Amino acid sequence: MNEENIINCKIVLLGETSVGKTSIISRYVHNTFDPNSLTTTGASYAYKIIYLEQYNKSIKFEIWDTAGQERYRALTKIFYKNASIAILCYDITKLDTFYEIKNYWFNQVKDNSPNDIIIAIAANKSDLYEIEQVNEEEARNYAKNVGAIFFTTSAMNSSGIEELFKAVGSKFIDPNFCYEDDCDDDKKVNNQNNNNENNDNNSQNENDNNYNNNFKLSNDKNINLKKKKKCCNI
Numbered sequence: 760m761n762e763e764n765i766i767n768c769k770i771v772l773l774g775e776t777s778v779g780k781t782s783i784i785s786r787y788v789h790n791t792f793d794p795n796s797l798t799t800t801g802a803s804y805a806y807k808i809i810y811l812e813q814y815n816k817s818i819k820f821e822i823w824d825t826a827g828q829e830r831y832r833a834l835t836k837i838f839y840k841n842a843s844i845a846i847l848c849y850d851i852t853k854l855d856t857f858y859e860i861k862n863y864w865f866n867q868v869k870d871n872s873p874n875d876i877i878i879a880i881a882a883n884k885s886d887l888y889e890i891e892q893v894n895e896e897e898a899r900n901y902a903k904n905v906g907a908i909f910f911t912t913s914a915m916n917s918s919g920i921e922e923l924f925k926a927v928g929s930k931f932i933d934p935n936f937c938y939e940d941d942c943d944d945d946k947k948v949n950n951q952n953n954n955n956e957n958n959d960n961n962s963q964n965e966n967d968n969n970y971n972n973n974f975k976l977s978n979d980k981n982i983n984l985k986k987k988k989k990c991c992n993i
């Protein structure tokens with residue numbers, strides 16, 4: 760691939776400790792999942808280049824994983840102050856992690872990042888729907904009201920992960936990008952048949968030993984069969 764035609768895009772993942780930020784990145788970049796993922800101290804970097812066929816453009820996602828523990832919040836600010844995309848993650852089984860998005864993370868990003876930053880909310884651990892504490896419709900409505908892309912994800916079974924990154928990448932290239940039912944008809948983008956985004960597997964991580972290949976996905980996405988969900992609101 761011609762490096763000159765690749766658009767760089769800085770993404771930062773934010774949210775409380777243990778919501779699955781590191782795991783989402785691990786799944787997306789390396790297609791691995793570690794059930795014993797260690798808490799992140801500081802931050803780490805990985806990248807992945809994808810080709811978005813509908814725009815005939817390639818994006819290099821420069822992905823920053825941050826530490827969710829409260830004592831790292833000042834440090835974390837460094838990573839979202841010049842990001843193009845912020846993915847705010849919560850754990851659907853822990854109500855307080857969603858409240859912290861509403862009460863802390865969203866405002867922090869709005870107040871400290873570029874005006875045009877794209878914000879997405881990842882409702883992670885969707886495989887644990889049986890012990891869900893956060894009402895999905897409430898979260899979806901919240902996202903819609905604040906103009907954030909919303910996806911349910913599971914780093915464990917891969918559900919929603921590719922789709923999440925593809926949606927934020929599309930929005931980065933095309934501010935009018937819209938996904939599924941929440942858009943005006945003229946803005947709808949049919950992503951269902953457009954899954955050949957040609958992930959080049961040009962991925963690499965630096966300085967992060969959390970990314971070891973401890974658990975290979977069995978490609979079983981059937982765990983998350985509770986409900987067929989819409990993917991996001993923009």
Ligand SMILES: Nc1nc2c(ncn2[C@@H]2O[C@H](COP(=O)(O)OP(=O)(O)OP(=O)(O)O)[C@@H](O)[C@H]2O)c(=O)[nH]1
Nearest residue numbers: 777778779780781782794798799827884913914915
């Ligand atoms: N069941 C399930 N477990 C998950 C999922 N994502 C992450 N986990 C688990 O949740 C725990 C925390 O995951 P991490 O990815 O380390 O969380 P984090 O947000 O990076 O946490 P900090 O680095 O402390 O901020 C680990 O035991 C993961 O294996 C998921 O989608 N489903």
Ligand SMILES: [Mg+2]
Nearest residue numbers: 780781798799
């Ligand atoms: Mg982490």
